[in-house]
Amino acid sequence: MLPLVSHPHTATRLANARVMWAATRFAWWWSIVDLLRRGGIESRHFYGRFYDGVTGLVTTAGSGGSFLNYGYASAGAMEPWDGDDALDPTSRASLALYRRTATDAGTFSCAGLDVLEAGAGLGGGAAWLARHERPRRMVALDVSAAAVRACRERHLPRTGLSFEHGDAQALPFVDDSFDVVLSVESSHTYPRFDDFVREARRVLRDGGLLLLADFRAAGRIERLREAIAREGFEIEVCEDVTDNVVAALRQTSAAKERRIASLALPRFVARQVAYFAGATSSEKFARFARRDDVYLRLRARKRGLASAGSQA
Numbered sequence: 420m421l422p423l424v425s426h427p428h429t430a431t432r433l434a435n436a437r438v439m440w441a442a443t444r445f446a447w448w449w450s451i452v453d454l455l456r457r458g459g460i461e462s463r464h465f466y467g468r469f470y471d472g473v474t475g476l477v478t479t480a481g482s483g484g485s486f487l488n489y490g491y492a493s494a495g496a497m498e499p500w501d502g503d504d505a506l507d508p509t510s511r512a513s514l515a516l517y518r519r520t521a522t523d524a525g526t527f528s529c530a531g532l533d534v535l536e537a538g539a540g541l542g543g544g545a546a547w548l549a550r551h552e553r554p555r556r557m558v559a560l561d562v563s564a565a566a567v568r569a570c571r572e573r574h575l576p577r578t579g580l581s582f583e584h585g586d587a588q589a590l591p592f593v594d595d596s597f598d599v600v601l602s603v604e605s606s607h608t609y610p611r612f613d614d615f616v617r618e619a620r621r622v623l624r625d626g627g628l629l630l631l632a633d634f635r636a637a638g639r640i641e642r643l644r645e646a647i648a649r650e651g652f653e654i655e656v657c658e659d660v661t662d663n664v665v666a667a668l669r670q671t672s673a674a675k676e677r678r679i680a681s682l683a684l685p686r687f688v689a690r691q692v693a694y695f696a697g698a699t700s701s702e703k704f705a706r707f708a709r710r711d712d713v714y715l716r717l718r719a720r721k722r723g724l725a726s727a728g729s730q731a
């Protein structure tokens with residue numbers, strides 16, 4: 420067999436070709452999803468393929484981070500931190516969003532509970548929760564098969580933690596099997612958000628919690644709250660964290676822009692990646708800064724008898 424990667428230049432060229440191929444797939448699926456969305460068509464299948472592309476790009480070109488959200492930062496004061504000190508600043512901001520959402524800023528513990536995460540992405544949040552909070556069972560689900568494979572390679576084995584492939588709108592779990600359903604920056608791509616809320620209610624035990632962090636166009640926020648209330652949840656906390664997301668993006672943008680520039684991608688692909696990453700040069704950042712898009716953190720309880728592990 421020819422020693423294909425023995426020469427350093429050959430190895431670099433191969434690595435660059437892999438990044439370019441991954442970026443092309445990302446751009447292709449981005450364009451398909453965007454085109455369909457503009458035509459009023461949304462499909463979990465295409466989102467799954469798009470996030471396969473995201474996973475491919477992050478794993479071949481990324482810094483090894485395990486988060487795909489815009490992050491959370493306190494404007495002014497330092498955000499309290501009990502995460503992993505080895506994390507880079509971008510991952511820290513993303514983990515801070517998890518901490519804020521999943522532990523109610525440190526006032527709620529899912530220790531000993533059964534937790535389901537819908538739309539776990541690269542699994543950084545689920546792995547942190549499993550390690551730090553010690554739920555009895557932490558099941559992390561994602562519609563992207565590539566993301567699930569990457570999660571299993573990165574974060575397993577760990578007792579009580581598993582990664583499953585599936586759709587948040589048709590959860591592959593029996594009724595009354597979880598105490599908490601968590602979803603971070605995933606639900607904006609569910610074509611049938613109501614189905615997700617109904618499914619979350621079905622798999623939750625009475626008194627169980629739906630913990631959600633995500634954004635919507637400002638005019639659609641009320642619809643989101645109504646869908647959750649209509650499906651039998653009591654909304655206990657609904658916090659507008661748009662300013663915190665903007666602060667996190669400001670803090671992490673320069674590093675993201677440097678990383679994107681270092682990949683030497685074709686300009687239109689680099690622009691798409693910058694949009695996806697919420698870099699301050701992107702229209703995505705501008706939408707948050709102008710509050711065209713509003714970011715919420717929400718805790719809702721399934722109406723029923725008991726309450727699940729609440730300290731609040």
Ligand SMILES: C[S@@+](CC[C@H](N)C(=O)[O-])C[C@H]1O[C@@H](n2cnc3c(N)ncnc32)[C@H](O)[C@@H]1O
Nearest residue numbers: 470486487488538539540561562563586587605
């Ligand atoms: C922006 S990423 C966020 C990932 C992770 N929660 C985080 O904060 O790092 C959105 C994730 O939701 C997943 N997703 C989108 N639609 C889904 C669906 N219908 N069911 C399950 N996962 C879905 C995507 O595959 C992607 O991994």
